[in-house]
Amino acid sequence: MSGDGYADVEQANTAFYEALERGDFEALSALWLDDEISCIHPGWPVLSGRGEVLRSYALIMANTEYIQFFLTDVKITEAADTAVLTCTENILSGGPADAGGELGPLMGQLVVATNVFRRTSEGWRLWSHHGSPVLTESDDEGETEEETPA
Amino acid sequence: MSGDGYADVEQANTAFYEALERGDFEALSALWLDDEISCIHPGWPVLSGRGEVLRSYALIMANTEYIQFFLTDVKITEAADTAVLTCTENILSGGPADAGGELGPLMGQLVVATNVFRRTSEGWRLWSHHGSPVLTESDDEGETEEETPA
Numbered sequence: 001m002s003g004d005g006y007a008d009v010e011q012a013n014t015a016f017y018e019a020l021e022r023g024d025f026e027a028l029s030a031l032w033l034d035d036e037i038s039c040i041h042p043g044w045p046v047l048s049g050r051g052e053v054l055r056s057y058a059l060i061m062a063n064t065e066y067i068q069f070f071l072t073d074v075k076i077t078e079a080a081d082t083a084v085l086t087c088t089e090n091i092l093s094g095g096p097a098d099a100g101g102e103l104g105p106l107m108g109q110l111v112v113a114t115n116v117f118r119r120t121s122e123g124w125r126l127w128s129h130h131g132s133p134v135l136t137e138s139d140d141e142g143e144t145e146e147e148t149p150a
Numbered sequence: 151m152s153g154d155g156y157a158d159v160e161q162a163n164t165a166f167y168e169a170l171e172r173g174d175f176e177a178l179s180a181l182w183l184d185d186e187i188s189c190i191h192p193g194w195p196v197l198s199g200r201g202e203v204l205r206s207y208a209l210i211m212a213n214t215e216y217i218q219f220f221l222t223d224v225k226i227t228e229a230a231d232t233a234v235l236t237c238t239e240n241i242l243s244g245g246p247a248d249a250g251g252e253l254g255p256l257m258g259q260l261v262v263a264t265n266v267f268r269r270t271s272e273g274w275r276l277w278s279h280h281g282s283p284v285l286t287e288s289d290d291e292g293e294t295e296e297e298t299p300a
Contacts, residue, residue, distance in 0.1 A: 035227070036225075038227075038234065038264065040236070040262055040264060040280075043282070043285035044284070044285075046223060046236045073196060075186075075188065075196070075198055077187075077277070079231075079277075080230045080232060082229070082232040082268075084188065084278045086188045086190070086196045086198065087196075112190055112194075112196050114188065114190060114196075114266075114278055116264075116266055118229060118230070118232075127227070127234055128234045130190075130264040130282065133282070133283075134193065134194070
Protein backbone atom coordinates (compact mmCIF):
# COMPACT_ATOMS: atom_id res chain seq x y z
CA MET A 1 0.00 0.00 0.00
CA SER A 2 1.40 3.38 -0.93
CA GLY A 3 0.22 6.95 -0.71
CA ASP A 4 1.02 7.43 -4.39
CA GLY A 5 -1.13 4.46 -5.30
CA TYR A 6 -4.08 5.90 -3.47
CA ALA A 7 -3.89 9.22 -5.31
CA ASP A 8 -3.58 7.40 -8.63
CA VAL A 9 -6.57 5.21 -7.87
CA GLU A 10 -8.68 8.18 -6.88
CA GLN A 11 -7.61 9.94 -10.08
CA ALA A 12 -8.70 6.96 -12.20
CA ASN A 13 -11.99 6.89 -10.31
CA THR A 14 -12.57 10.58 -10.91
CA ALA A 15 -11.74 10.13 -14.61
CA PHE A 16 -14.38 7.36 -14.78
CA TYR A 17 -17.16 9.58 -13.45
CA GLU A 18 -16.02 12.59 -15.49
CA ALA A 19 -16.17 10.50 -18.66
CA LEU A 20 -19.74 9.58 -17.74
CA GLU A 21 -20.62 13.22 -17.09
CA ARG A 22 -19.22 14.26 -20.47
CA GLY A 23 -20.81 11.30 -22.25
CA ASP A 24 -17.32 10.49 -23.51
CA PHE A 25 -17.60 6.87 -24.61
CA GLU A 26 -13.99 6.64 -25.87
CA ALA A 27 -12.53 7.85 -22.60
CA LEU A 28 -14.83 5.55 -20.64
CA SER A 29 -13.88 2.51 -22.73
CA ALA A 30 -10.18 3.22 -22.24
CA LEU A 31 -10.61 3.16 -18.46
CA TRP A 32 -11.76 -0.49 -18.41
CA LEU A 33 -9.42 -3.47 -18.52
CA ASP A 34 -9.16 -5.32 -21.79
CA ASP A 35 -9.94 -8.73 -20.35
CA GLU A 36 -12.74 -10.09 -18.20
CA ILE A 37 -14.65 -7.25 -16.55
CA SER A 38 -18.00 -7.04 -14.81
CA CYS A 39 -20.49 -4.27 -14.18
CA ILE A 40 -23.72 -4.02 -12.23
CA HIS A 41 -25.80 -0.87 -12.63
CA PRO A 42 -28.35 -0.05 -9.90
CA GLY A 43 -31.24 -2.52 -10.19
CA TRP A 44 -29.66 -4.35 -13.12
CA PRO A 45 -28.43 -7.93 -13.42
CA VAL A 46 -24.72 -8.69 -13.88
CA LEU A 47 -23.05 -7.62 -17.14
CA SER A 48 -19.87 -9.54 -18.04
CA GLY A 49 -17.16 -8.84 -20.60
CA ARG A 50 -16.31 -5.68 -22.54
CA GLY A 51 -19.08 -6.24 -25.09
CA GLU A 52 -21.95 -6.29 -22.60
CA VAL A 53 -20.48 -3.68 -20.29
CA LEU A 54 -19.62 -1.08 -22.93
CA ARG A 55 -22.91 -1.60 -24.77
CA SER A 56 -24.75 -0.76 -21.54
CA TYR A 57 -22.85 2.52 -21.25
CA ALA A 58 -23.59 3.42 -24.86
CA LEU A 59 -27.26 2.82 -24.10
CA ILE A 60 -27.17 4.83 -20.88
CA MET A 61 -25.37 7.72 -22.57
CA ALA A 62 -27.95 7.73 -25.38
CA ASN A 63 -30.75 8.03 -22.81
CA THR A 64 -29.11 10.57 -20.54
CA GLU A 65 -29.18 14.23 -21.47
CA TYR A 66 -27.45 15.45 -18.33
CA ILE A 67 -25.74 13.74 -15.43
CA GLN A 68 -23.54 14.92 -12.61
CA PHE A 69 -21.87 12.93 -9.84
CA PHE A 70 -20.98 14.40 -6.46
CA LEU A 71 -18.79 11.76 -4.87
CA THR A 72 -18.59 11.47 -1.09
CA ASP A 73 -17.19 8.92 1.39
CA VAL A 74 -14.45 7.80 -1.00
CA LYS A 75 -12.50 4.98 0.70
CA ILE A 76 -9.63 3.10 -0.92
CA THR A 77 -7.82 -0.06 0.12
CA GLU A 78 -5.03 -1.52 -1.95
CA ALA A 79 -3.03 -4.73 -2.14
CA ALA A 80 -1.04 -6.57 -4.79
CA ASP A 81 -1.74 -4.16 -7.66
CA THR A 82 -5.46 -4.21 -6.96
CA ALA A 83 -7.54 -1.52 -5.31
CA VAL A 84 -11.05 -1.62 -3.93
CA LEU A 85 -12.73 1.78 -3.81
CA THR A 86 -16.11 2.43 -2.24
CA CYS A 87 -17.96 5.70 -2.57
CA THR A 88 -21.35 7.33 -2.42
CA GLU A 89 -22.57 8.74 -5.73
CA ASN A 90 -24.88 11.70 -5.18
CA ILE A 91 -26.36 11.84 -8.67
CA LEU A 92 -28.23 14.64 -10.39
CA SER A 93 -29.52 13.59 -13.80
CA GLY A 94 -31.99 14.50 -16.46
CA GLY A 95 -33.27 12.48 -19.41
CA PRO A 96 -34.42 13.87 -22.76
CA ALA A 97 -37.82 15.55 -22.60
CA ASP A 98 -40.76 13.65 -24.11
CA ALA A 99 -41.43 16.30 -26.76
CA GLY A 100 -39.20 19.07 -28.08
CA GLY A 101 -35.47 19.24 -27.44
CA GLU A 102 -35.56 20.57 -23.89
CA LEU A 103 -33.92 18.85 -20.96
CA GLY A 104 -36.19 16.43 -19.09
CA PRO A 105 -36.92 16.88 -15.38
CA LEU A 106 -33.88 16.66 -13.10
CA MET A 107 -33.76 13.76 -10.68
CA GLY A 108 -31.60 13.26 -7.60
CA GLN A 109 -30.47 9.81 -6.62
CA LEU A 110 -28.32 8.20 -3.96
CA VAL A 111 -26.19 5.27 -5.09
CA VAL A 112 -23.31 3.44 -3.41
CA ALA A 113 -20.57 1.90 -5.51
CA THR A 114 -17.77 -0.62 -5.18
CA ASN A 115 -15.16 -0.07 -7.89
CA VAL A 116 -12.29 -2.54 -8.27
CA PHE A 117 -9.18 -1.29 -10.11
CA ARG A 118 -6.11 -3.15 -11.31
CA ARG A 119 -2.74 -1.52 -11.92
CA THR A 120 -1.53 -1.90 -15.51
CA SER A 121 1.44 -0.47 -17.38
CA GLU A 122 -0.90 2.30 -18.56
CA GLY A 123 -2.25 3.08 -15.11
CA TRP A 124 -5.17 1.91 -13.02
CA ARG A 125 -8.01 0.32 -14.96
CA LEU A 126 -11.51 -0.78 -13.92
CA TRP A 127 -11.97 -4.49 -13.33
CA SER A 128 -15.42 -4.29 -11.77
CA HIS A 129 -18.06 -1.67 -11.04
CA HIS A 130 -21.11 -2.32 -8.87
CA GLY A 131 -23.61 0.41 -8.09
CA SER A 132 -26.77 0.02 -6.01
CA PRO A 133 -29.53 2.29 -4.76
CA VAL A 134 -29.54 3.33 -1.11
CA LEU A 135 -33.01 2.74 0.26
CA THR A 136 -32.80 5.04 3.24
CA GLU A 137 -34.83 4.49 6.38
CA SER A 138 -36.80 7.68 5.85
CA ASP A 139 -38.19 6.29 2.58
CA ASP A 140 -39.55 3.15 4.20
CA GLU A 141 -42.26 2.74 6.79
CA GLY A 142 -40.39 0.93 9.53
CA GLU A 143 -39.35 -1.86 7.20
CA THR A 144 -35.64 -1.65 7.92
CA GLU A 145 -35.57 -5.03 9.65
CA GLU A 146 -36.70 -6.64 6.43
CA GLU A 147 -33.41 -5.89 4.69
CA THR A 148 -31.91 -8.92 3.04
CA PRO A 149 -28.44 -10.08 3.93
CA ALA A 150 -25.55 -10.72 1.56
CA MET B 151 -4.87 -17.36 -13.51
CA SER B 152 -5.13 -21.03 -12.64
CA GLY B 153 -7.85 -23.65 -12.60
CA ASP B 154 -6.96 -24.55 -9.03
CA GLY B 155 -7.38 -20.95 -7.98
CA TYR B 156 -10.84 -20.81 -9.48
CA ALA B 157 -12.00 -23.92 -7.59
CA ASP B 158 -10.57 -22.53 -4.36
CA VAL B 159 -12.29 -19.19 -4.86
CA GLU B 160 -15.63 -20.87 -5.55
CA GLN B 161 -15.14 -22.99 -2.44
CA ALA B 162 -14.53 -19.89 -0.29
CA ASN B 163 -17.61 -18.28 -1.83
CA THR B 164 -19.75 -21.33 -1.08
CA ALA B 165 -18.42 -21.39 2.49
CA PHE B 166 -19.48 -17.74 2.86
CA TYR B 167 -23.09 -18.42 1.88
CA GLU B 168 -23.24 -21.67 3.88
CA ALA B 169 -22.08 -19.81 7.00
CA LEU B 170 -24.93 -17.35 6.42
CA GLU B 171 -27.43 -20.18 5.96
CA ARG B 172 -26.30 -21.82 9.19
CA GLY B 173 -26.19 -18.49 11.02
CA ASP B 174 -22.61 -19.40 11.93
CA PHE B 175 -21.11 -16.07 12.96
CA GLU B 176 -17.69 -17.52 13.86
CA ALA B 177 -17.27 -19.19 10.47
CA LEU B 178 -18.47 -16.06 8.69
CA SER B 179 -16.04 -13.84 10.62
CA ALA B 180 -13.13 -16.13 9.76
CA LEU B 181 -13.87 -15.80 6.04
CA TRP B 182 -13.23 -12.04 6.01
CA LEU B 183 -9.79 -10.44 5.80
CA ASP B 184 -8.36 -9.00 9.00
CA ASP B 185 -7.66 -5.59 7.54
CA GLU B 186 -9.76 -3.04 5.69
CA ILE B 187 -12.90 -4.65 4.32
CA SER B 188 -16.13 -3.26 2.93
CA CYS B 189 -19.66 -4.58 2.62
CA ILE B 190 -22.83 -3.29 1.00
CA HIS B 191 -26.06 -5.17 1.69
CA PRO B 192 -28.96 -4.66 -0.75
CA GLY B 193 -30.36 -1.17 -0.22
CA TRP B 194 -27.83 -0.33 2.50
CA PRO B 195 -25.08 2.31 2.57
CA VAL B 196 -21.41 1.27 2.64
CA LEU B 197 -20.10 -0.51 5.74
CA SER B 198 -16.32 -0.27 6.25
CA GLY B 199 -13.98 -2.19 8.54
CA ARG B 200 -14.46 -5.43 10.47
CA GLY B 201 -16.39 -3.74 13.27
CA GLU B 202 -19.16 -2.33 11.09
CA VAL B 203 -19.29 -5.27 8.71
CA LEU B 204 -19.44 -8.04 11.31
CA ARG B 205 -21.93 -6.12 13.45
CA SER B 206 -24.26 -5.97 10.45
CA TYR B 207 -24.11 -9.74 10.05
CA ALA B 208 -24.80 -10.29 13.74
CA LEU B 209 -27.86 -8.06 13.34
CA ILE B 210 -29.03 -9.82 10.19
CA MET B 211 -28.59 -13.26 11.76
CA ALA B 212 -30.57 -12.15 14.81
CA ASN B 213 -33.45 -11.08 12.55
CA THR B 214 -33.41 -14.03 10.17
CA GLU B 215 -35.05 -17.25 11.21
CA TYR B 216 -34.39 -19.04 7.94
CA ILE B 217 -32.37 -18.25 4.83
CA GLN B 218 -31.25 -20.25 1.84
CA PHE B 219 -29.16 -19.17 -1.14
CA PHE B 220 -29.38 -20.79 -4.57
CA LEU B 221 -26.40 -19.38 -6.42
CA THR B 222 -26.48 -19.14 -10.20
CA ASP B 223 -24.33 -17.45 -12.89
CA VAL B 224 -21.16 -17.74 -10.82
CA LYS B 225 -18.32 -16.08 -12.76
CA ILE B 226 -14.76 -15.75 -11.49
CA THR B 227 -11.82 -13.74 -12.78
CA GLU B 228 -8.48 -13.77 -11.06
CA ALA B 229 -5.23 -11.83 -11.17
CA ALA B 230 -2.35 -11.19 -8.78
CA ASP B 231 -3.79 -13.07 -5.78
CA THR B 232 -7.10 -11.30 -6.11
CA ALA B 233 -10.36 -12.71 -7.46
CA VAL B 234 -13.56 -10.98 -8.48
CA LEU B 235 -16.60 -13.23 -8.33
CA THR B 236 -20.04 -12.24 -9.54
CA CYS B 237 -23.15 -14.33 -8.95
CA THR B 238 -26.90 -14.22 -8.70
CA GLU B 239 -28.29 -15.00 -5.26
CA ASN B 240 -31.74 -16.57 -5.49
CA ILE B 241 -32.76 -16.10 -1.87
CA LEU B 242 -35.51 -17.78 0.10
CA SER B 243 -35.82 -16.36 3.60
CA GLY B 244 -38.16 -16.07 6.53
CA GLY B 245 -38.03 -13.79 9.55
CA PRO B 246 -39.32 -14.60 13.01
CA ALA B 247 -43.12 -14.57 13.26
CA ASP B 248 -44.69 -11.59 15.02
CA ALA B 249 -46.25 -13.70 17.77
CA GLY B 250 -45.46 -17.21 18.93
CA GLY B 251 -42.32 -19.08 17.94
CA GLU B 252 -43.34 -20.10 14.43
CA LEU B 253 -41.41 -19.22 11.28
CA GLY B 254 -42.49 -15.99 9.59
CA PRO B 255 -43.73 -15.95 6.00
CA LEU B 256 -41.15 -17.08 3.43
CA MET B 257 -39.95 -14.49 0.94
CA GLY B 258 -38.18 -14.95 -2.37
CA GLN B 259 -35.66 -12.37 -3.54
CA LEU B 260 -33.30 -11.86 -6.43
CA VAL B 261 -29.97 -10.26 -5.61
CA VAL B 262 -26.75 -9.90 -7.62
CA ALA B 263 -23.42 -9.83 -5.85
CA THR B 264 -19.83 -8.85 -6.51
CA ASN B 265 -17.49 -10.58 -4.08
CA VAL B 266 -13.80 -9.70 -4.05
CA PHE B 267 -11.43 -12.25 -2.52
CA ARG B 268 -7.74 -12.04 -1.67
CA ARG B 269 -5.43 -15.03 -1.37
CA THR B 270 -3.82 -15.33 2.07
CA SER B 271 -1.65 -18.00 3.65
CA GLU B 272 -4.86 -19.46 5.13
CA GLY B 273 -6.76 -19.43 1.85
CA TRP B 274 -9.05 -17.01 0.04
CA ARG B 275 -10.65 -14.36 2.24
CA LEU B 276 -13.34 -11.77 1.53
CA TRP B 277 -12.12 -8.25 0.88
CA SER B 278 -15.41 -6.81 -0.30
CA HIS B 279 -19.01 -7.92 -0.70
CA HIS B 280 -21.63 -5.90 -2.56
CA GLY B 281 -25.17 -7.18 -3.03
CA SER B 282 -28.00 -5.34 -4.77
CA PRO B 283 -31.60 -6.07 -5.67
CA VAL B 284 -32.46 -6.90 -9.27
CA LEU B 285 -35.41 -4.76 -10.28
CA THR B 286 -36.64 -6.82 -13.20
CA GLU B 287 -38.56 -5.26 -16.04
CA SER B 288 -41.69 -7.22 -15.20
CA ASP B 289 -41.87 -5.51 -11.80
CA ASP B 290 -41.80 -2.02 -13.27
CA GLU B 291 -44.28 -0.25 -15.48
CA GLY B 292 -42.11 0.53 -18.47
CA GLU B 293 -39.65 2.44 -16.35
CA THR B 294 -36.55 0.59 -17.49
CA GLU B 295 -35.16 3.59 -19.33
CA GLU B 296 -35.02 5.47 -16.05
CA GLU B 297 -32.27 3.25 -14.69
CA THR B 298 -29.36 5.19 -13.35
CA PRO B 299 -25.87 4.58 -14.62
CA ALA B 300 -22.78 3.85 -12.58
